[in-house]
Amino acid sequence: MWRILQAAARIGTMTASGDTHAGGLRERKKARTRAAIQDHALRLYLEQGYAATTIEQIAEAAEVSQSTFFRYFSTKAETVLYDRLDPVLMDSLLNQPAELSPLAAVRAAIHQVLDQLKPDELELEQTRWRLVAQEPELRSALTDHIAQPTALLTETIAQRVGREPDDIAIVIWAGGLIGAIYAAFFAALQDPDADLIEYIDGAIARLEAGLPL
Amino acid sequence: MWRILQAAARIGTMTASGDTHAGGLRERKKARTRAAIQDHALRLYLEQGYAATTIEQIAEAAEVSQSTFFRYFSTKAETVLYDRLDPVLMDSLLNQPAELSPLAAVRAAIHQVLDQLKPDELELEQTRWRLVAQEPELRSALTDHIAQPTALLTETIAQRVGREPDDIAIVIWAGGLIGAIYAAFFAALQDPDADLIEYIDGAIARLEAGLPL
DNA sequence: CGCAAAATTGATAGTTACTGTCAAATGACA
DNA sequence: TGTCATTTGACAGTAACTATCAATTTTGCG
Structure with a gap:
C-alpha cells in the first residue's frame, strides 16, 4: 500500500494517455480531456480507494461535468481498464x-x-x-x-x-x-x-x- | 430466442434450487423462498430480458420485499449465477x-x-x-x-x-x-x-x- | 474575417441496483 | 404459553448510469 501511495504522488506529473500530439485542435483537446480524467481518477483511487471515489469527485478534479465524464468513459471501471x-x-x-x-x-x-x-x-x-x-x-x-x-x-x-x-x-x-x-x-x-x-x-x-x- | 422462450414456459413447473426437502420449518421455508425468487427471476428474464427486469418486479412476483430479495441474493446477477x-x-x-x-x-x-x-x-x-x-x-x-x-x-x-x-x-x-x-x-x-x-x-x-x- | 453547420459540453431530471437501520412479525424451544 | 432469536418489511439514502436539450465551442467555407 505504501509503495502504491508513493507512486500516487508522481502520477500527477505524467499523463495516463501519453503524448497528446498531432491532429486538429479539437482532437488534441479531446485527448487532453481524456488524459486528465484518467489521471485524476487514478490519483483519487490510489489516495482514497476505488470504491470510495465517486464520479462526482473525479469530474470535479478534472474540471468537467459528469456528462462529459461519461462521454469519455462509459463506466467507472473503464478509467482503469482503458x-x-x-x-x-x-x-x-x-x-x-x-x-x-x-x-x-x-x-x-x-x-x-x-x-x-x-x-x-x-x-x-x-x-x-x-x-x-x-x-x-x-x-x-x-x-x-x-x-x-x-x-x-x-x-x-x-x-x-x-x-x-x-x-x-x-x-x-x-x-x-x-x-x-x-x-x-x-x-x-x-x-x-x-x-x-x-x-x-x-x-x-x-x-x-x-x-x- | 424462440428456443429460449419455449423453455420459459416450462420453467414455472420446476424449481431452480431442486428439492427443498429436510430441516426444520424455518429452513424449509428459506429454501422455498430462495427457489421462488430464483424461479420468478429466471422466468421474467426470459420473458422480458435480463436488463428490462427490475428487482422490484422479481420481489413482487415472488411475494417478498426488496429487502428480503437482497438477503437471499446479494446481487441481481446472483439469481442467474447461483x-x-x-x-x-x-x-x-x-x-x-x-x-x-x-x-x-x-x-x-x-x-x-x-x-x-x-x-x-x-x-x-x-x-x-x-x-x-x-x-x-x-x-x-x-x-x-x-x-x-x-x-x-x-x-x-x-x-x-x-x-x-x-x-x-x-x-x-x-x-x-x-x-x-x-x-x-x-x-x-x-x-x-x-x-x-x-x-x-x-x-x-x-x-x-x-x-x- | 465572418458566419453557418457540426460537434462538444453542461445542467437537469430520472431510473435502478444496492446499503443501512429499526420496528414488527414469526418460528424455536422450554 | 411465554420469551428469545431469527427473519421480514418499510423506509431513507447513495451512487452509477441514461436521456434530453439548450448553450458553447470548433470547424470549414465563402
Whole structure:
C-alpha cells in the first residue's frame, strides 16, 4: 500500500494517455480531456480507494461535468481498464514476420511493446494493474473489457494460419493463451521485484509444453 | 430466442434450487423462498430480458420485499449465477482417484456431474448458461462468482501434485485451463445443437497437446 | 474575417441496483 | 404459553448510469 501511495504522488506529473500530439485542435483537446480524467481518477483511487471515489469527485478534479465524464468513459471501471497500449500491441502483432509460429508471434509482440515502454509508463501500467488485482469489481469488468481485444486476436491468428476466426481450435487457443498470460501478469504483480517479461515467457512456454505439472 | 422462450414456459413447473426437502420449518421455508425468487427471476428474464427486469418486479412476483430479495441474493446477477451444482462439482473433483493427471481429474469431475443431471435439470442449466452468454453484465459477474471456486481448484490441484498453491506453475496452469474452458463454454452456447461436454473435452485435449494450430 | 453547420459540453431530471437501520412479525424451544 | 432469536418489511439514502436539450465551442467555407 505504501509503495502504491508513493507512486500516487508522481502520477500527477505524467499523463495516463501519453503524448497528446498531432491532429486538429479539437482532437488534441479531446485527448487532453481524456488524459486528465484518467489521471485524476487514478490519483483519487490510489489516495482514497476505488470504491470510495465517486464520479462526482473525479469530474470535479478534472474540471468537467459528469456528462462529459461519461462521454469519455462509459463506466467507472473503464478509467482503469482503458489502455492506449492495446491497439499498439495488436499493431505489433500484425507486423510480426509470417514465419513465426502463432505463440512465437504473440511473444515477440509483447516483448516489443514492453521494451519500448519508458520507465514512468511502465510504472503507470503497474499501478493500473495493481488496482485491477485489488478490486473485485475491476477484475470482473476486465472479463468484459478483454472480449473485444480477444476477438481481434482470434481474427489475426486465424488469418495467420489460414482458418476461419470461429474455428473452435482458434477460439480455444485464444482463451487458453489469454488466461495464462493474465495469470502470469497478476502473479508478476504480487512480487514487486519480478521480471514481467520472464513471467510471460514462462507462461507461453508452459502452454507450448501442454501445461505439465 | 424462440428456443429460449419455449423453455420459459416450462420453467414455472420446476424449481431452480431442486428439492427443498429436510430441516426444520424455518429452513424449509428459506429454501422455498430462495427457489421462488430464483424461479420468478429466471422466468421474467426470459420473458422480458435480463436488463428490462427490475428487482422490484422479481420481489413482487415472488411475494417478498426488496429487502428480503437482497438477503437471499446479494446481487441481481446472483439469481442467474447461483448454482447448487457448484459444490457438487468441487466435491466430485476432490474425490477423483489420485492416479489421474490434474487435467484428467478435472475432465472426469465435469463428466460425472453433467452425466448425473436429469433432463429437466440439464435444460434449466442450459437456460441459465444461455442467459450468461447473452448478457455482458452476467459474463463479467461470472468471473467474480467463480473466484472462490477457482481458488479452491488451484489449492486442490496443488495438493494433488504436492506443490504450494502460489507456485507459478500452478497459477499458470489454472489460468490457462479456466481461459480455455471459458472459451469452449461460450463457443458451445453459440451453437444450440452443440454438445457442451464434447467442447470441454476438446478444450482440455488441446491444452494437453500444447495448443497446436 | 465572418458566419453557418457540426460537434462538444453542461445542467437537469430520472431510473435502478444496492446499503443501512429499526420496528414488527414469526418460528424455536422450554 | 411465554420469551428469545431469527427473519421480514418499510423506509431513507447513495451512487452509477441514461436521456434530453439548450448553450458553447470548433470547424470549414465563402
